[in-house]
Amino acid sequence: MSETLQATDIATSDADLLTQTAIAVRTAGSALRDRFGEVAPYRTRDELMRALAANDDTALAILRPALTELRPQAGWVEDELDGGALPPGEWWVVDPAEGNVNHLHALPEWAVTATLVRENQPVLTVVHLPLTGETYTALTGAGAYLDGRPLHVSRTTDLGLSIVATSQARPDEDETVVRRVGSAITAMLLDALVVRTSVPATLHLVNVAAGRIDGFWQFAGARADLLPGALLVTEAGGRISDAEGRPWTPQSSSFLAAAPGVHAEAASTLSR
Template identity: 55%
Template sequence: MSTPIEIPIAEDGTLMRATLAAVRAAGDHMKHLFTPDRRQGNLKELVKAIHANDAESLGVMRAALLEARPSAGWAEDELESGELPAGEWWVTDPVEGNINHIHGMTEWCVTATLVKDNVPELTVVYLPLTGNTYTATRGGGAFLDGERIVPSAKPELDAALVGTGQARPGESTETFRRIGESVTAMLNAALVVRVSVPATLQLIHVAAGRMDVFWQFSAVRSGLVAGALLVQEAGGAVTDVNGRPWQLCSPNFLASAPALHSASVSVLSTIQ
């Protein structure tokens, strides 16, 4: 009996089509549940609404993704950091920017990324309210609605639009200190600094050249793997804030336009 030939992920159009269908179906379902009038009164209600949103989206997306790649595992906790066991894993954020969705704000999306041996290989990011879809495969480029995207060509940090944000509520006091110090440092070095969530919705702008730099002093994998692959495949730089190659076990993250990477490292690496 012959051994099946494994098609490289970058060339597996069937897998990309299945991933697109699953993510778009989940996103369209969440669009129907979205209203700008949503409000919650306290933390208990907020947490309940977040969990309910996740369950709704996963109820549409999870089975389809596992059917598309039966050999892949499923990373259960979207707030987890660090490396995964060897092999293939689906890393998803069923409502990336969930806090915005439940507050009636438009900055949210749905993401699914296939990670192999801790390297992002394929990703889909869908923005239901605009209908835009970002896709990338390792070695295959990055695209917005089928058109290739490239990062900014700005040569100097003093003209840059840069951004950061917290990865999740309840980060450590030290992480909050680093975030604050990094914002101050970039306010003195860049043109404009954005502080917002979620990370993916800043990283797609870096990949497409609308923003120039994004960094984060945290390592929640579901908020970074999709954007990391998009930025890399668009031609941007993805490292930690000290300029070392970024990995799932890295404690922090930096993505930038190519010409601004060195200056960004110079600013952010001073923050300990």
């Protein structure tokens, strides 16, 4: 079989896989939507962790068997807060309740995501927002889409006219990282038009891919909160790097996704 035919077969297979992945992610999102509405009561850290786990378990009960059936040979990342490189082969990187703490507080900013990683490169991703019904998808080399409509990052060329955003990577972050976050927000407040700060990262990144905001950065971070958006932004024509403009990998200590016209300026601001 020729290399061209093999590549075509893989692309066709991945496109079909993306369709089936989206069905599984939307089904899990529906289950989480049924649990949404009231602020979850908790008085201790243990009670909070149990409430978070209950949401995760609800979505994983749907996602894990469905995605395993689709790709039985693929590994499964157990902890959505894990970072760094993955072992060789294919892996499902899933966040069953991205923005879980928002869900528990009856805030609308949460999603369900699933990304297939092959040899440490994201191949396809699905991000579903159950409260709006929106589904963002991307396939390497085939573009990024919102419910079938192609996405493109903004054409802004001036950071001073840009809306940018950042996110807290995780609770109980290292103090050094926290202080770096604060300094970067201050720098962006001076250089950008508007700075948005909220969790989760993925919802900012879908906005970058859709051209609604012009850039997003984060210090530290996990695969599950950056890989989906990284693929969406790249396929929508954006640029991905670390905060200083160097090539980004899951091992990087920072992340920047931006429209091409403001990427260099944003990296310069974050490097101060």
